[in-house]
Amino acid sequence: MYKLYWAAGTAALAPQAILEEAGAPYEIVALDLGKQEHRRPEYLALNPAGLVPTLVTDDGQVLTESAAITVALCERHPDAGLIPGAGDPARCSFFRWLFYLTNTVQEAFKRFYFPGRFSTDPADAPRIKERAASDLAARWRIVEDRLADPGPYLLVERFSAADIFLVMLATWFESRAGLFEMCPKVGRCFALAAERPALRRTLEANGEL
Ligand SMILES: N[C@@H](CCC(=O)N[C@@H](CS)C(=O)NCC(=O)O)C(=O)O
Numbered sequence: 001m002y003k004l005y006w007a008a009g010t011a012a013l014a015p016q017a018i019l020e021e022a023g024a025p026y027e028i029v030a031l032d033l034g035k036q037e038h039r040r041p042e043y044l045a046l047n048p049a050g051l052v053p054t055l056v057t058d059d060g061q062v063l064t065e066s067a068a069i070t071v072a073l074c075e076r077h078p079d080a081g082l083i084p085g086a087g088d089p090a091r092c093s094f095f096r097w098l099f100y101l102t103n104t105v106q107e108a109f110k111r112f113y114f115p116g117r118f119s120t121d122p123a124d125a126p127r128i129k130e131r132a133a134s135d136l137a138a139r140w141r142i143v144e145d146r147l148a149d150p151g152p153y154l155l156v157e158r159f160s161a162a163d164i165f166l167v168m169l170a171t172w173f174e175s176r177a178g179l180f181e182m183c184p185k186v187g188r189c190f191a192l193a194a195e196r197p198a199l200r201r202t203l204e205a206n207g208e209l
Helices: 013-024 064-074 090-113 123-148 161-172 178-184 184-194 197-205
Strands: 003-005 026-030 055-056 062-064
Touching: 003 013, 003 184, 013 026, 013 064, 013 161, 013 197, 055 064, 062 064, 064 090, 064 161, 090 123, 090 161, 123 178, 123 184, 161 178, 161 184, 178 184, 184 197
Parallel strands: 003 026
Antiparallel strands: 003 055, 055 062
């Protein structure tokens, strides 16, 4: 049985959705970030960065980094069909978009929500946040262009875990309606993904539906 160290509305959503898609048994270990439970020594022993999520596999491997966990789960559950296999030309595209989302879109969210962490001078926070907001808009537009060409998914007709990652990040946008107005193809991808029972259950468990 997998153990997912989790908090609602965090980067644990994508791994949780993949576990649901795969029908893999898992136990949630809910962490209260407000109580700094992710900074306790027993959690830091698993995830030294003190961030959520962490996955402990059924054979005892400890995995961190939501995108890495995403790939590992997809490969451990190939029947779920969420990642193109070795030798499939769509695999490069899968990694391109998953890494773009985690390195570029997710990165800007961090500056947007935690601007104080990006300078030693608290007075810089408003400018850091302002810049992050414009970066987020520009970076989502690149996703939008991809989904318009022709979509509806990042791998065109094929739903994959990259779309699950997209859904997770879309839930973080300050105004979901605002994101979908700016990026209607992102809205279409989100709506299609949310029709999947596993995604629906996960979004509900995270208070996102
Ligand atoms: N790159 C990491 C980032 C994880 C991350 O930043 N998690 C946030 C929640 S979404 C967290 O644990 N925040 C608590 C904190 O920063 O103190 C991943 O994708 O797993």
